[in-house]
Amino acid sequence: MKFDLHTHHFRCGHADGNIRDYIEAGIAAGLSVIGISDHTPYFGSQEEQPFPLIAMAKKEFSNYVEEVLHLKQEYEGTIDVLLGIESDFFPEHAKVYANVLAQYPFDYVIGSVHSVGNVSIFNKNRWKRLSEEEHIAVKEAYYALIRDSARSGMFQVLGHIDAMKGNYPPFSDIPAATAIDETLQVIAECDVAIEINTSGKTKLSGGWYPNDAILERALHYGVNVTFGSDAHIPGRVAEDLDDVASRLREIGFTEWVYYKNKAKVVVPL
Template sequence: MKFDLHTHNERCGHAVGTIEDYVTAAIDAGLQVIGISDHSPFFAHEQDQPFPGIAMARSEFASYIEEVQRLKVQYQDRIEVLLGMESDFFPEYIDIYRKAYAEIPFDYIIGSVHQVSGVSIFNRNRWKGLSEKRHVEEKQLYYDLIRQSARTGLFQVLGHIDAMKGYYPQFSEIPAHEDIDETLRVIAGEDVSIEINTSGSTKDVGGWYPSDEILERALHFGVNVTFGSDAHIPGRVGDEWELVQKRLKEIGFKQWVFYRRKQKIIVPL
């Protein structure tokens, strides 16, 4: 069974195409399951859409849910459409986000850390002028936030867990192995999944999130894995799915998962 849980659409302001464009692209790519998971609104901000090029407006949230539910029915004979969301994780606002999601019939929510120390993890300049000690501390902060997100009970999937390397490939060389291992222990203990996110291949690092080394450690600790293209254009839906499947088998994984009504569906590799 071929699936992709991580796709975006024009509502977030930095993706191209409607939700239906991603559904039809998934059908064309031979998928049986497509998850729609656009960037969550900034629910804690006083403005409706404080960052138009980053996430959807709060006023778009209800129509987003309604559209995905409509497409679920419209395409039910051709593909299974899942209602998801990629939710920013801000520990100080977690209760606000929890309340916003409480009555929504999500199939899954992806929890993603996009900011550390108030700076985007994708900011190319965040590392400039930092000492080696500060490099380590920033990486430790990143993984501490990921551990916190796993413990919330709000997320079924954790997004791109080493994405700080996207525009700074040297991130992988910053020594923080104990923090990564502890993070994977927590994720396994909370029965949350991590995604293999192929959008890293479109950035400077030129490879998936997370690295093979982290995936090997994830297998050791018993972490479940899923697949997400993180497509921001319809043509990337399911991108490199077969390559990821092959690599997971080589590493030693026997299965991966997706979610329906927040219940884990196991798919043999």
């Protein structure tokens, strides 16, 4: 059984295609389940759309939900369309986000840390002129936020948990093994899944998020895993899905999961 929980569309301002395009791509790829999970609006501001190239406008949020639910019905029996969303995690705005998200019938919510110290994790300039100690501090702050996101109870899935390497490949070599192990332990205790996200190959780092070393530790701690292409164009739906499944089996995983009505569905690998 094949699934992909992480797809975007035009509303976020940095993806191409409409929702139907992604569903049709999922059918063509042989998926049984496709999750639509565009970026939430930025609820930490009173502005309608403070970041038009990053997140959808607030007025589009209900339209997004309505469209996915309509397509879920239309494609019933052909492919299971799930209503998901990708939400940033800002501790200072967590209650606001949680209250808004609770008003809609999401099958699952992906929690992703995209910013540390008010700077994008993909901004490679943030690393300039930092000492080794400062590199470590940034990495540890990143994983502290991921731990807090797991503990928040807001999410079924945590997105791309080493994506800070995306535009700065040396990130993976910054020593922070204790922080990563602690994070995986917390994720396991909170019964949240991590995704294997194949969009890393579109960044400077190449490869998937997270790397094999983290996946091996995730298996050790009993962390659930899922799959997400993080497709921003329909042609990337389910990209590398079979390769990911094969690699997980090599590491030692025997199953992965997806979520429907916020309930875990276990799928043998």
